[in-house]
Amino acid sequence: MRKNISNWGNYPVLNCEEVSFSMEEQLLQYVNTHDRVIARGNGRCYGDASLGEHSVSTLRYDKVLAFDEENGVFECQSGLTLDQILDIIVPRGWFLPVTPGTKFITIGGAVASDVHGKNHHSEGSFSNHIVSMKVLTGKGLTECSPETEPDLFWATCGGMGLTGIITTVRFTLKKIETAYIRQKQIKAKNLDEVLQLFEEHKHYTYSMAWIDCLQKGDSFGRSILIVGEHATKDQVAAKAAKAPLELPRKMKLTVPFNLPGFVLNNFTVKLFNALYYAKNTRRVIENTVPYEPFFYPLDAILHWNRGYGKDGFVQYQFVLPMDKKDGLVAILQKISEKGWGSFLAVLKTFGKQDDLISFPMEGYTLALDFPVRNGLFPFLDELDALVLQYGGRLYLTKDARMQERVFWDSYPNAERFREIVKTWNPAGKFRSAQSDRLNFQFA
Amino acid sequence: MPTVLILGAGSDIAVALARRYAAAGFTLQLAGRNPEQLRPLEQDLRIRHRIAATVHAFDALDFASHAGFYRTLPAPPDVVLCVFGYLGSQEKGQENWQEASRILHTNFTGAVSILNVVAEDMAARGKGTIIGISSVAGDRGRMSNYLYGSAKAGFTTYLSGLRNRLWHSGVHVMTVEPGFVATQMTEHLALPALLTAQPDEVAKDIFKAAERKKNVLYTKWFWRYIMMIIKNVPEPIFKKKKL
Ligand SMILES: Cc1cc2nc3c(=O)[nH]c(=O)nc-3n(C[C@H](O)[C@H](O)[C@H](O)COP(=O)(O)OP(=O)(O)OC[C@H]3O[C@@H](n4cnc5c(N)ncnc54)[C@H](O)[C@@H]3O)c2cc1C
Numbered sequence: 019m020r021k022n023i024s025n026w027g028n029y030p031v032l033n034c035e036e037v038s039f040s041m042e043e044q045l046l047q048y049v050n051t052h053d054r055v056i057a058r059g060n061g062r063c064y065g066d067a068s069l070g071e072h073s074v075s076t077l078r079y080d081k082v083l084a085f086d087e088e089n090g091v092f093e094c095q096s097g098l099t100l101d102q103i104l105d106i107i108v109p110r111g112w113f114l115p116v117t118p119g120t121k122f123i124t125i126g127g128a129v130a131s132d133v134h135g136k137n138h139h140s141e142g143s144f145s146n147h148i149v150s151m152k153v154l155t156g157k158g159l160t161e162c163s164p165e166t167e168p169d170l171f172w173a174t175c176g177g178m179g180l181t182g183i184i185t186t187v188r189f190t191l192k193k194i195e196t197a198y199i200r201q202k203q204i205k206a207k208n209l210d211e212v213l214q215l216f217e218e219h220k221h222y223t224y225s226m227a228w229i230d231c232l233q234k235g236d237s238f239g240r241s242i243l244i245v246g247e248h249a250t251k252d253q254v255a256a257k258a259a260k261a262p263l264e265l266p267r268k269m270k271l272t273v274p275f276n277l278p279g280f281v282l283n284n285f286t287v288k289l290f291n292a293l294y295y296a297k298n299t300r301r302v303i304e305n306t307v308p309y310e311p312f313f314y315p316l317d318a319i320l321h322w323n324r325g326y327g328k329d330g331f332v333q334y335q336f337v338l339p340m341d342k343k344d345g346l347v348a349i350l351q352k353i354s355e356k357g358w359g360s361f362l363a364v365l366k367t368f369g370k371q372d373d374l375i376s377f378p379m380e381g382y383t384l385a386l387d388f389p390v391r392n393g394l395f396p397f398l399d400e401l402d403a404l405v406l407q408y409g410g411r412l413y414l415t416k417d418a419r420m421q422e423r424v425f426w427d428s429y430p431n432a433e434r435f436r437e438i439v440k441t442w443n444p445a446g447k448f449r450s451a452q453s454d455r456l457n458f459q460f461a
Numbered sequence: 462m463p464t465v466l467i468l469g470a471g472s473d474i475a476v477a478l479a480r481r482y483a484a485a486g487f488t489l490q491l492a493g494r495n496p497e498q499l500r501p502l503e504q505d506l507r508i509r510h511r512i513a514a515t516v517h518a519f520d521a522l523d524f525a526s527h528a529g530f531y532r533t534l535p536a537p538p539d540v541v542l543c544v545f546g547y548l549g550s551q552e553k554g555q556e557n558w559q560e561a562s563r564i565l566h567t568n569f570t571g572a573v574s575i576l577n578v579v580a581e582d583m584a585a586r587g588k589g590t591i592i593g594i595s596s597v598a599g600d601r602g603r604m605s606n607y608l609y610g611s612a613k614a615g616f617t618t619y620l621s622g623l624r625n626r627l628w629h630s631g632v633h634v635m636t637v638e639p640g641f642v643a644t645q646m647t648e649h650l651a652l653p654a655l656l657t658a659q660p661d662e663v664a665k666d667i668f669k670a671a672e673r674k675k676n677v678l679y680t681k682w683f684w685r686y687i688m689m690i691i692k693n694v695p696e697p698i699f700k701k702k703k704l
Pocket of ligand 1: 057064119122128415
């Protein structure tokens with residue numbers, strides 16, 4: 019059935035035919051008889067990457083196929099979501115090797131965006147932990163890994179569904195003793211200080227910072243750095259130590275409808291940020307928390323995306339090389355001058371990785387939300403120019419509006435990626451609104 | 462551990478039911494036309510819930526095979542869920558007997574054929590639960606789907622008769638009347654969101670109602686009242702509505 023759908027940013031809204039499948043045969047049959055097909059997981063990318071003429075939902079294709087509990091190897095169909103996986107593996111002493119800031123994404127989406135977590139500098143992105151996977155390409159169902167069909171493998175990691183539909187993924191897990199995290203929060207009074215703190219704490223497995231990008235002068239870039247490690251059994255409180263892998267169940271809050279646009283404006287964003295900083299009265303706080311609030315602070319509020327009103331919002335996430343701190347300053351300054359700051363601005367550092375088309379490269383990454391409004395896109399074009407100037411790039415899975423040239427000029431392997439995709443997707447069968455906008459021209 | 466047999470285990474409602482029963486510790490027997498396609502579900506249930514599960518070939522339209530199929534199950538089931546169904550196309554069925562007979566025989570004859578076998582066995586053992594998934598479409602004929610609707614009406618009546626008979630031997634029969642459910646079978650239809658249930662909700666309702674030995678379950682609950690109203694619209698008016 020054709021319907022209007024959009025992803026997490028509620029922008030853009032496109033009229034697509036959305037179909038689903040629960041068995042491999044149904045998928046083969048559909049893909050054989052349709053063109054302009056694109057996989058769609060849980061729609062947690064922000065823009066148009068999983069929208070298109072025929073969006074194929076993987077959500078019913080959600081079976082666990084194998085779990086080697088001795089060695090921590092897990093295999094599942096691509097529509098299984100991370101929250102379901104956590105429910106299965108955590109009580110048995112295992113954790114996801116890499117997780118983004120929400121657990122409501124599918125495994126297919128994790129691979130296609132090659133997602134990163136708070137541990138990129140120490141453990142890489144999701145693709146670094148894949149043993150092998152199967153992809154339904156334009157040439158049929160093919161198994162690939164870094165050893166067999168490496169071209170297909172690397173073009174599928176971070177390839178935004180353009181090589182075809184990932185059907186099953188086998189990946190390795192990480193051993194844990196408890197379901198808790200030892201975390202440390204440190205207040206930084208400005209950008210210099212937080213970058214310094216990142217450097218000092220880089221031996222921590224997990225790190226990220228909340229940054230208040232509306233501040234000027236001395237407190238420009240004030241932030242809270244949060245670092246953490248999986249807690250060992252003897253680090254958790256006596257009560258938790260009795261069942262260290264079990265978490266207490268709790269209620270979820272939900273935003274039931276789109277809030278009117280005026281709720282989130284400059285004033286409320288400032289207020290939010292001020293309260294957030296005030297909450298941490300001491301400079302350093304150390305405590306042990308369940309893994310959920312540490313990794314997924316926003317998941318506790320379902321549908322918080324509706325808070326931006328019905329016109330939706332875009333998330334702007336870029337990465338700049340490590341030696342381009344002045345670029346970070348220039349971009350943050352522009353945002354603070356404009357006064358269009360965002361509720362959430364997240365700063366992280368990435369470790370080395372520059373494989374075919376994945377987003378991460380060694381450097382700083384900043385993610386900000388901007389409600390859609392008049393003048394926003396020209397403003398973001400100006401930011402794009404700075405990102406390009408400093409040798410950075412934008413995250414495709416968050417993108418809903420970048421212009422064609424920005425993509426081709428900023429991803430050094432884009433051309434090579436297109437050549438590989440052409441061999442696996444020769445008729446351009448797999449394409450999305452995003453790949454059309456960025457003008458991939460496979461066929 | 463008690464055992465549940467799911468007939469037509471590939472559908473979305475069946476998958477949700479399988480997960481619900483597996484979570485409660487049941488041993489699962491999954492039956493469907495193409496057993497190979499049920500392997501992933503079998504694995505999924507074993508790994509998630511650490512229960513035992515088996516897969517069996519079952520074709521609702523191959524009536525002659527039903528007794529043999531049931532005899533070769535690894536254990537006589539305590540609960541039998543009859544979930545298979547075929548919506549088909551009303552329009553096609555009006556002109557084409559093949560389509561019409563497939564709708565009628567899948568939803569009615571096939572279900573009666575296998576449940577007759579189950580009923581004899583459970584009556585002899587003096588215990589068990591039979592749960593049939595019928596449909597609110599069977600409560601009143603409408604121009605848009607009376608082939609499917611009439612087969613389900615027949616099934617509903619069969620189940621109520623069976624319930625009366627088997628009560629005397631200690632076997633419980635429950636009829637389930639789902640309204641709109643968001644499944645692959647209905648994804649091409651524009652269903653009203655407020656009236657549409659998710660397969661998980663339906664499965665949860667069924668599991669609970671069966672534990673409480675309910676006779677007829679409408680899910681979601683308000684369908685009982687919606688259907689009460691629909692059944693009472695006078696025919697002269699109903700005809701004009703082109704429903
Ligand atoms: C609150 C929030 C926090 C986030 N935090 C992070 C973060 O910290 N790090 C990070 O990296 N990302 C983050 N993201 C982005 C998110 O992880 C990615 O967009 C992810 O790809 C979404 O997966 P999905 O299952 O929802 O897929 P969708 O959003 O539906 O699709 C995303 C892309 O994957 C492709 N795809 C999906 N399934 C398949 C498949 N089976 N085969 C082939 N292609 C497929 C689609 O075609 C599309 O290109 C965040 C998103 C939200 C909403």
